[in-house]
Each structure stands twice: as C-alpha cells, then as structure tokens.
Amino acid sequence: MTTTPDDLAEELRESIGRIVRATRALTDELPQAQSASLGLLDRQGPQTIAELARARGVKHQGQSRTVAELEERGFVERGVSDGDRRVSVIRLTDSGRTVMLRERSARAGAFASVIGSELSEAERAALARVPELFDRIAARLER
Numbered sequence: 001m002t003t004t005p006d007d008l009a010e011e012l013r014e015s016i017g018r019i020v021r022a023t024r025a026l027t028d029e030l031p032q033a034q035s036a037s038l039g040l041l042d043r044q045g046p047q048t049i050a051e052l053a054r055a056r057g058v059k060h061q062g063q064s065r066t067v068a069e070l071e072e073r074g075f076v077e078r079g080v081s082d083g084d085r086r087v088s089v090i091r092l093t094d095s096g097r098t099v100m101l102r103e104r105s106a107r108a109g110a111f112a113s114v115i116g117s118e119l120s121e122a123e124r125a126a127l128a129r130v131p132e133l134f135d136r137i138a139a140r141l142e143r
C-alpha cells in the first residue's frame with residue numbers, strides 16, 4: 001500500500017487519468033478538445049477564446065480552431081461581452097448544452113455501472129469518502 005505523499009499523489013494521478021480516458025473513450029461523441037471547451041463554457045459561462053485557451057492549457061490558434069468547429073456544429077455562438085462591446089465572447093447554445101449534458105450523463109452512467117458491478121459494499125463505502133477528500137485537495141490547490 002502506498003504511504004508517502006509523493007507515491008500516493010503519483011498513483012492517484014495515474015489512476016484518475018486512466019479512469020477519465022477510459023470513460024471518455026466509451027461514452028464521448030465529441031473529440032476531447034470540443035467536449036472540454038463545452039464543459040468550461042457550462043461551468044464558467046461565456047469566455048473569450050484566450051480565456052478558453054488558457055483554462056485548457058492550449059495555444060490560442062488551437063482553441064480558435066476548436067471554437068470554429070463547435071460553432072459550425074451549432075454548439076457555441078459568438079457574441080459581445082456584456083462588460084465591453086469590443087470584446088468577442090463564446091457562449092454555449094442550447095444544443096451545445098444538450099450534447100454536453102448527454103456526455104456527462106453517459107460518463108456518470110458508465111462509471112456508476114462499474115462501481116455497482118465491480119465493488120463490494122465495503123469498497124463503495126470507502127470510495128464514498130473520496131469526493132470530499134478530493135474537494136479539500138482541489139480547494140487547497142486552487143488558492
């Protein structure tokens with residue numbers, strides 16, 4: 001069993017990454033860049049392309065291409081900022097929100113199915129503590 005914070009952090013990072021990749025591969029209908037962009041717009045509201053690129057850790061050019069693809073599919077629309085009419089912002093459309101929520105629901109369903117079929121009652125009880133612990137870690141990292 002992992003005991004040092006460094007070892008535990010690395011083991012968790014690898015496990016979380018595997019779960020995220022496997023779940024998305026099973027459920028997502030959109031490419032990861034598009035799905036991540038829709039999720040950010042849903043959680044944070046309208047954003048400039050620069051803000052989206054920064055939040056995703058990608059270059060402006062790549063994010064511009066992703067936004068253009070999403071716009072072409074009708075999942076986002078460009079508008080002007082409420083605070084500064086010179087600034088263009090990207091907003092989630094109703095159809096973009098629908099596809100994003102469908103993907104989220106599919107991910108949660110796939111994850112829940114495996115939890116229900118593969119984990120014992122005791123393991124599920126132990127797993128139930130994890131979100132609170134991750135929230136504490138995330139809150140500290142976000143400071």
